[in-house]
Amino acid sequence: MSTPDINSWQSVQDEVLRRIHNRIWKPGAQIPNETDLAKEFNCGRTTVNRALRELAESGILERKRKSGTRVALHPVSRAVIAVQIVRREIEERGASYGYALIDKRVGTPPHAVTFAMELAQGEEMLHVRAVHLADGVPYALEDRWICLRTVPQARDYDFAQKSANEWLLENVPYNRATLSILATPASAFEQEYLAVPDKASILHVERATWRDKGPVTFVTISYQPGHRIISTTTS
Amino acid sequence: MSTPDINSWQSVQDEVLRRIHNRIWKPGAQIPNETDLAKEFNCGRTTVNRALRELAESGILERKRKSGTRVALHPVSRAVIAVQIVRREIEERGASYGYALIDKRVGTPPHAVTFAMELAQGEEMLHVRAVHLADGVPYALEDRWICLRTVPQARDYDFAQKSANEWLLENVPYNRATLSILATPASAFEQEYLAVPDKASILHVERATWRDKGPVTFVTISYQPGHRIISTTTS
DNA sequence: ATTTTCTTTATGTCTGCACATAACGAGAAT
DNA sequence: ATTCTCGTTATGTGCAGACATAAAGAAAAT
Structure with a gap:
């Protein structure tokens, strides 16, 4: 040979x-x-x-x-993006991490959320909003709905110190997840808490997770304009 | 046991x-x-x-x-997104595919492109722009720079029938690729060819590829407002 | 005390062999 | 001609055993 x-x-x-x-x-x-x-x-x-x-x-x-x-005739290459807690994301950029809870209340989630979580409407869920800071500057907004039926202990947890992002990951395991990336103009809420001008273009990552058959959480992370999601190279 | x-x-x-x-x-x-x-x-x-x-x-x-x-203490879950030719993407949605070349000319790429391709400035490259249609409606814009040093045969190829997207994949293999996802407001060019209003929020996928040490191409695919990139679930 | 060397341990990989399983295709039965 | 059955073939997987390799920790030398 x-x-x-x-x-x-x-x-x-x-x-x-x-x-x-x-x-x-x-x-x-x-x-x-x-x-x-x-x-x-x-x-x-x-x-x-x-x-x-x-x-x-x-x-x-x-x-x-x-x-x-x-x-393969038309290779479908797979780009892999790492999904991790926002604190890690910020720390890996060499910035100091900060976190602030905006609000936490029980309510009925909008259609978009129940649809993404594959649920019927009307169920009350916990709504938590927070901002993640890099070097004191808003880096990303977290807008999260937590299913109280699957995660009842979330009702009494105070998310002032530790973000729901981390708390859930450490305390509520999941089996299945979906992820979706999209762009929208900044909403009034985003304009205020990300401190961006009107009609800025915001990149969002939406993620729903389930534990067995039970829905766990649906979260939207909205990044500062200019943010990039970078894929680690494969093949 | x-x-x-x-x-x-x-x-x-x-x-x-x-x-x-x-x-x-x-x-x-x-x-x-x-x-x-x-x-x-x-x-x-x-x-x-x-x-x-x-x-x-x-x-x-x-x-x-x-x-x-x-x-793992903080599992970094990996979301996998399938990167394939735009025609396939459209066909998988059950729409009929259409394609139109906008222009094709040789020129000097902007800083952003040479930077992403890890090149010095000044080299002439082939610039190809085209629009991909789903059921006759603009679905995505393709803005591509092809390195003529690595792919000299691109200069004489007429991209009117087959998109550069497909032609390159079929004819020029690559080793290494980077991928980056970002959001920007629609540029004047995008407004015109995607037929979207001023200040719409556009999701872009940028991709650079190399064959061994030689840069092959840098492409930006800009999607209609509202487009989502959906990740296939991992574990 | 510090550095170096060695031993131990758990993972990483290769091998030959066996059997399971999907699927194509030939041939038999209808 | 159509349907069914069955053998063939290539991949998919499991196994035991062997050796390779990274790395922690102990022991020895400085």
């Missing part, structure tokens, strides 16, 4: 990627099966399997039993 | 997740090592390893050689 021993799953992956990038294996074309590749690379089939499995997960290859493996 | 045989990596993962959700294993706490878990679940260590490895990749567990495995 011209290729020297390629006997780590990482090096197999590298070689496969090289062949795809160099069009030795063209988009849509089938590649040799695992057994043959293992023979060529002089390694175990398990090793080849792991290399190819990961590439399939990342969308570069398409695999089907019996049919074999082919190079 | 109280637990019946758990001998697929998927079921091991489920059981581990169950214990984390039920606080049997608390955030920050160490969990038994692979060998012990394999014994308890009556399966091979390989199986446990795969289950735990995946959970570590998804940020739920933190693993370190010798130290062992612990439940």
Whole structure:
């Protein structure tokens, strides 16, 4: 064989990627099966399997039993964004973190919220709003609805010191989550608490979480104009 | 053992997740090592390893050689967004796809572009602008700079029929990519071609790609107001 | 006390082998 | 021709055993 021993799953992956990038294996074309590749690379089939499995997960290859493996025609690359507590986000930028509770009250959530949480209307929930500060300047607004049926202990917790963002993460585990990113002009509320001009363009991240079948919370994080969400590179 | 045989990596993962959700294993706490878990679940260590490895990749567990495995204190959950060609995006919504080239010319890109592509200034690049239509209505604008040094064949390609988006993906492979999401008020250009009112809030996705060391392209996709980027759920 | 070296431990990976499972396609039964 | 059955094939997964490697902690040397 011209290729020297390629006997780590990482090096197999590298070689496969090289062949795809160099069009030795063209988009849509089938590649040799695992057994043959293992023979060529002089390694175990398990090793080849792991290399190819990961590439399939990342969308570069398409695999089907019996049919074999082919190079994806229109690779759907997956951009991964890290979702973490806002305090961490701010601290990672090297800024000092500050937090202020705006209000906390029980009420009936608007349609948009019950819809996103897959709930019928009318149920009372806890509404918590707060502002996260970076070096004393408003960095993001948190507008959160907490389901009191799933998280009754939230009613009595005072969110003045610790943000609901952190409190929930530490105390209420979740199973399932959705995330959605959108842009809107700044609302009057956002204008006031983010201290931005009229009609500024605000980036929002909406996130709903569930614990088993029970809805936990729905939150909108609204960032200062100019904020960017940056994806860590994949493939 | 109280637990019946758990001998697929998927079921091991489920059981581990169950214990984390039920606080049997608390955030920050160490969990038994692979060998012990394999014994308890009556399966091979390989199986446990795969289950735990995946959970570590998804940020739920933190693993370190010798130290062992612990439940992440502040899990950084990873939201995955699918990045694909705009035509597919539109077709998946059940709309008919349309495309129109706005202009194509050679010029010097602005600072923002050369910065994102990690280039010095002054190099001439191909600037292509186009609009993608869903059911005849503007869906997104594509504003793209193509590096003629890396992709010289782009100069002579006529982007009137096929969008640069698709042409590049089919003809110029890339290794590395960055992605960034932001919101801005609609520019005059966007107002005109997206047919939106003054000061509308536009969601942009910026993406730069490289082939080995060579910059390939930098593109901004600007969506209609109200557009959402939705993440596929992870764990 | 500080630094260096060694041992121990848990994870990381590779291997060969086995069997499970999806799915294509040939051939039989209708 | 259509439907059904079944063998073939490639991927998916499980296992035991082995060695590699990072890293914490103990022991030894300075």
